[in-house]
Amino acid sequence: MNEPRSVALTFDAEHPDRPWCPPGAAERILDVLAGAGIRATFFVQGRWAEAYPGTARRIADEGHLIGNHSHHHARMPLLLDRGLQEDMDAARDAIVRATGRDPRPWFRCPWGAGDEDPRVLAALAAAGYRHVGWHVEVEDWEPTRTPEAIAADAIEGIRRHGDGTVLLLHTWPGGTVDALPLVLEELLGGIRFITVDALAEVP
Ligand SMILES: [Zn+2]
Numbered sequence: 677m678n679e680p681r682s683v684a685l686t687f688d689a690e691h692p693d694r695p696w697c698p699p700g701a702a703e704r705i706l707d708v709l710a711g712a713g714i715r716a717t718f719f720v721q722g723r724w725a726e727a728y729p730g731t732a733r734r735i736a737d738e739g740h741l742i743g744n745h746s747h748h749h750a751r752m753p754l755l756l757d758r759g760l761q762e763d764m765d766a767a768r769d770a771i772v773r774a775t776g777r778d779p780r781p782w783f784r785c786p787w788g789a790g791d792e793d794p795r796v797l798a799a800l801a802a803a804g805y806r807h808v809g810w811h812v813e814v815e816d817w818e819p820t821r822t823p824e825a826i827a828a829d830a831i832e833g834i835r836r837h838g839d840g841t842v843l844l845l846h847t848w849p850g851g852t853v854d855a856l857p858l859v860l861e862e863l864l865g866g867i868r869f870i871t872v873d874a875l876a877e878v879p
Contacts, residue, residue, distance in 0.1 A: 678838030682868045684875055685714070685843055686810060688745055688784065689735065690721035692848040694819055702731050702847035706738060708856050714869040715739050718847070719784040719808070722747035722767030725774040736775035741871035743782030743808060744768055752790035760799045780804045782872060808872050809879040810844035811837045816852040823854035830859045834867075842872065842879050 689702060709716055718735045720742055725732040736742055746752065747767035755763060764783070771779050783805035790796035791807050800807055812833030816826050834841045845852050872878060 680834050680837070680841055680863075680867055681839050682870045682874070683834055683841045683843060683863070684870050684872050685709075685716040685845065686784075686808070686872065687716060687718050687845050687847045688721070689718045689732070689847045690724050690745055690749055690786075691727070694817065694849070696819075697848045698850040698853065701850060701853050702728070703734070704853045705847055705856060706731075706734055708853075708860070709740070710738055712860050712864065714860070715741065715871050716869070717741040717743060717782070717808075717872045719743040719745035719782070720767075720771050720775070720779065721745045721749050721786075722763075722770035723749070725767075725770045729774040732771070732774035733776075736777045741782065741873055742771065742775055742777045742779050743784055743872070744771060744779035744805065745784050746786055749786045751787065752785045752796045753793045757795070757799065760796065761803070764799070764803050764805070781806050782808055784808050806878065808842070810842045811879055812841055813844040814855075816845055816849050816855065819849070819851075821849075821851050823851050823858060826851050826855035827858035827862070830855065831862050834863065840875055840877060842875070 744767050747763045814829040
Protein backbone atom coordinates (compact mmCIF):
# COMPACT_ATOMS: atom_id res chain seq x y z
CA MET A 677 0.00 0.00 0.00
CA ASN A 678 1.49 3.29 -1.18
CA GLU A 679 0.08 5.60 1.49
CA PRO A 680 -0.12 9.22 0.38
CA ARG A 681 2.31 11.21 2.55
CA SER A 682 2.78 14.21 0.30
CA VAL A 683 0.38 15.70 -2.23
CA ALA A 684 0.77 18.59 -4.69
CA LEU A 685 -2.32 20.73 -5.15
CA THR A 686 -2.16 22.43 -8.56
CA PHE A 687 -4.51 25.13 -9.81
CA ASP A 688 -4.84 26.35 -13.37
CA ALA A 689 -5.31 30.12 -13.03
CA GLU A 690 -7.05 31.14 -16.22
CA HIS A 691 -10.08 32.74 -17.81
CA PRO A 692 -13.15 30.58 -17.05
CA ASP A 693 -14.43 28.48 -19.91
CA ARG A 694 -17.99 28.58 -18.51
CA PRO A 695 -20.42 31.47 -18.90
CA TRP A 696 -20.91 32.09 -15.20
CA CYS A 697 -18.54 31.69 -12.29
CA PRO A 698 -18.62 33.29 -8.88
CA PRO A 699 -16.58 36.49 -8.71
CA GLY A 700 -13.45 36.39 -6.60
CA ALA A 701 -13.07 32.59 -6.69
CA ALA A 702 -9.29 32.72 -7.05
CA GLU A 703 -9.05 35.11 -4.11
CA ARG A 704 -11.17 32.83 -1.96
CA ILE A 705 -8.97 29.86 -2.85
CA LEU A 706 -5.93 31.90 -1.80
CA ASP A 707 -7.69 32.74 1.48
CA VAL A 708 -8.30 29.04 2.20
CA LEU A 709 -4.71 28.09 1.40
CA ALA A 710 -3.35 30.93 3.53
CA GLY A 711 -5.62 29.96 6.42
CA ALA A 712 -4.32 26.40 6.29
CA GLY A 713 -0.70 27.45 5.82
CA ILE A 714 -0.42 25.50 2.57
CA ARG A 715 1.59 26.32 -0.53
CA ALA A 716 0.28 25.13 -3.89
CA THR A 717 1.36 25.41 -7.51
CA PHE A 718 -0.48 27.78 -9.84
CA PHE A 719 -0.22 27.46 -13.61
CA VAL A 720 -0.98 30.98 -14.72
CA GLN A 721 -2.40 31.87 -18.13
CA GLY A 722 -0.65 34.97 -19.49
CA ARG A 723 -3.83 36.77 -20.54
CA TRP A 724 -5.36 36.06 -17.13
CA ALA A 725 -2.33 37.60 -15.42
CA GLU A 726 -2.79 40.70 -17.61
CA ALA A 727 -6.47 40.90 -16.62
CA TYR A 728 -5.95 40.20 -12.90
CA PRO A 729 -2.45 41.41 -12.04
CA GLY A 730 -3.35 41.95 -8.39
CA THR A 731 -4.49 38.36 -7.90
CA ALA A 732 -1.50 37.05 -9.85
CA ARG A 733 0.81 39.12 -7.66
CA ARG A 734 -0.88 37.77 -4.56
CA ILE A 735 -0.20 34.18 -5.69
CA ALA A 736 3.49 34.99 -5.83
CA ASP A 737 3.56 37.07 -2.67
CA GLU A 738 1.96 34.30 -0.64
CA GLY A 739 4.73 31.90 -1.57
CA HIS A 740 2.99 29.66 -4.09
CA LEU A 741 4.96 28.19 -6.95
CA ILE A 742 4.16 29.65 -10.36
CA GLY A 743 4.17 27.88 -13.70
CA ASN A 744 3.23 28.94 -17.24
CA HIS A 745 -0.19 27.91 -18.58
CA SER A 746 0.26 29.50 -22.03
CA HIS A 747 -0.97 32.91 -23.14
CA HIS A 748 -4.03 32.23 -25.29
CA HIS A 749 -5.02 28.87 -23.81
CA ALA A 750 -4.94 27.29 -27.27
CA ARG A 751 -4.39 23.63 -28.02
CA MET A 752 -0.63 23.77 -28.33
CA PRO A 753 -0.30 21.00 -30.96
CA LEU A 754 -2.37 23.16 -33.34
CA LEU A 755 0.15 26.01 -33.23
CA LEU A 756 2.98 26.26 -35.73
CA ASP A 757 6.51 26.39 -34.35
CA ARG A 758 6.60 30.17 -34.40
CA GLY A 759 3.17 30.39 -32.77
CA LEU A 760 4.26 28.05 -30.00
CA GLN A 761 7.28 30.21 -29.30
CA GLU A 762 5.28 33.44 -29.35
CA ASP A 763 2.60 32.05 -27.06
CA MET A 764 5.09 30.74 -24.48
CA ASP A 765 7.04 34.02 -24.52
CA ALA A 766 3.94 36.24 -24.32
CA ALA A 767 2.73 34.27 -21.31
CA ARG A 768 6.11 34.45 -19.59
CA ASP A 769 6.36 38.21 -20.15
CA ALA A 770 2.85 38.74 -18.76
CA ILE A 771 3.53 36.52 -15.73
CA VAL A 772 6.84 38.24 -14.98
CA ARG A 773 5.21 41.68 -15.28
CA ALA A 774 2.36 40.75 -12.93
CA THR A 775 4.19 38.62 -10.39
CA GLY A 776 7.87 39.43 -10.64
CA ARG A 777 8.51 35.69 -11.03
CA ASP A 778 9.87 33.72 -13.95
CA PRO A 779 7.58 30.68 -14.39
CA ARG A 780 10.36 28.54 -15.85
CA PRO A 781 10.86 25.61 -15.78
CA TRP A 782 7.22 24.76 -15.05
CA PHE A 783 4.66 24.60 -17.85
CA ARG A 784 1.26 22.99 -18.19
CA CYS A 785 -0.37 22.81 -21.61
CA PRO A 786 -4.06 23.76 -21.72
CA TRP A 787 -6.08 20.53 -21.28
CA GLY A 788 -2.73 18.76 -21.11
CA ALA A 789 -2.92 18.73 -24.92
CA GLY A 790 0.60 18.30 -26.27
CA ASP A 791 2.05 16.36 -23.37
CA GLU A 792 2.76 13.47 -25.75
CA ASP A 793 3.51 15.56 -28.84
CA PRO A 794 7.28 15.44 -29.56
CA ARG A 795 7.22 18.78 -31.38
CA VAL A 796 5.47 20.57 -28.51
CA LEU A 797 7.69 18.92 -25.91
CA ALA A 798 10.82 19.86 -27.87
CA ALA A 799 9.67 23.49 -28.12
CA LEU A 800 8.99 23.55 -24.38
CA ALA A 801 12.39 22.06 -23.61
CA ALA A 802 14.16 24.49 -25.93
CA ALA A 803 12.49 27.37 -24.08
CA GLY A 804 13.59 25.99 -20.71
CA TYR A 805 10.38 24.28 -19.62
CA ARG A 806 9.28 20.89 -18.50
CA HIS A 807 5.66 19.85 -18.76
CA VAL A 808 3.66 19.13 -15.61
CA GLY A 809 0.58 16.95 -15.96
CA TRP A 810 -1.51 15.48 -13.16
CA HIS A 811 -2.56 12.16 -11.66
CA VAL A 812 -6.04 13.05 -10.46
CA GLU A 813 -8.66 15.35 -11.94
CA VAL A 814 -12.14 15.73 -10.51
CA GLU A 815 -14.09 17.55 -13.24
CA ASP A 816 -14.30 20.59 -10.98
CA TRP A 817 -15.10 22.64 -14.09
CA GLU A 818 -18.52 20.97 -14.48
CA PRO A 819 -21.18 23.35 -13.14
CA THR A 820 -23.40 20.45 -12.07
CA ARG A 821 -20.77 19.05 -9.70
CA THR A 822 -21.37 19.69 -6.01
CA PRO A 823 -18.50 20.65 -3.71
CA GLU A 824 -19.11 17.41 -1.80
CA ALA A 825 -18.73 15.30 -4.96
CA ILE A 826 -15.59 17.19 -6.01
CA ALA A 827 -14.06 16.77 -2.55
CA ALA A 828 -14.97 13.06 -2.33
CA ASP A 829 -13.40 12.35 -5.72
CA ALA A 830 -10.28 14.31 -4.82
CA ILE A 831 -9.83 12.43 -1.54
CA GLU A 832 -10.52 9.06 -3.16
CA GLY A 833 -8.16 9.86 -6.05
CA ILE A 834 -5.35 10.88 -3.73
CA ARG A 835 -5.75 7.71 -1.65
CA ARG A 836 -5.86 5.59 -4.82
CA HIS A 837 -2.81 7.13 -6.44
CA GLY A 838 -0.84 7.35 -3.21
CA ASP A 839 2.30 9.24 -2.37
CA GLY A 840 3.26 12.14 -4.63
CA THR A 841 -0.20 12.66 -6.11
CA VAL A 842 -0.62 15.74 -8.29
CA LEU A 843 -4.23 16.95 -8.11
CA LEU A 844 -5.57 19.18 -10.89
CA LEU A 845 -7.96 21.96 -9.87
CA HIS A 846 -9.00 25.30 -11.35
CA THR A 847 -9.19 28.76 -9.78
CA TRP A 848 -12.60 29.78 -11.14
CA PRO A 849 -15.34 27.16 -10.41
CA GLY A 850 -17.47 27.83 -7.36
CA GLY A 851 -17.46 24.11 -6.62
CA THR A 852 -13.70 24.13 -6.25
CA VAL A 853 -13.78 27.02 -3.79
CA ASP A 854 -16.21 25.16 -1.53
CA ALA A 855 -14.62 21.72 -2.03
CA LEU A 856 -11.14 22.81 -1.01
CA PRO A 857 -11.85 23.22 2.73
CA LEU A 858 -13.52 19.77 2.75
CA VAL A 859 -10.45 18.18 1.15
CA LEU A 860 -8.09 19.89 3.58
CA GLU A 861 -10.20 19.02 6.59
CA GLU A 862 -10.02 15.35 5.64
CA LEU A 863 -6.33 15.20 4.73
CA LEU A 864 -4.51 17.87 6.73
CA GLY A 865 -3.75 15.58 9.66
CA GLY A 866 -1.69 13.00 7.81
CA ILE A 867 -0.57 14.62 4.58
CA ARG A 868 2.06 17.21 3.73
CA PHE A 869 1.12 19.54 0.90
CA ILE A 870 4.05 20.32 -1.37
CA THR A 871 4.71 22.24 -4.57
CA VAL A 872 5.66 20.42 -7.78
CA ASP A 873 9.33 21.37 -7.46
CA ALA A 874 9.47 19.10 -4.38
CA LEU A 875 8.05 16.04 -6.13
CA ALA A 876 10.24 12.98 -6.55
CA GLU A 877 8.54 12.37 -9.89
CA VAL A 878 6.75 14.97 -12.03
CA PRO A 879 3.88 13.50 -14.06
ZN1 LIG B 1 -6.37 25.56 -18.55
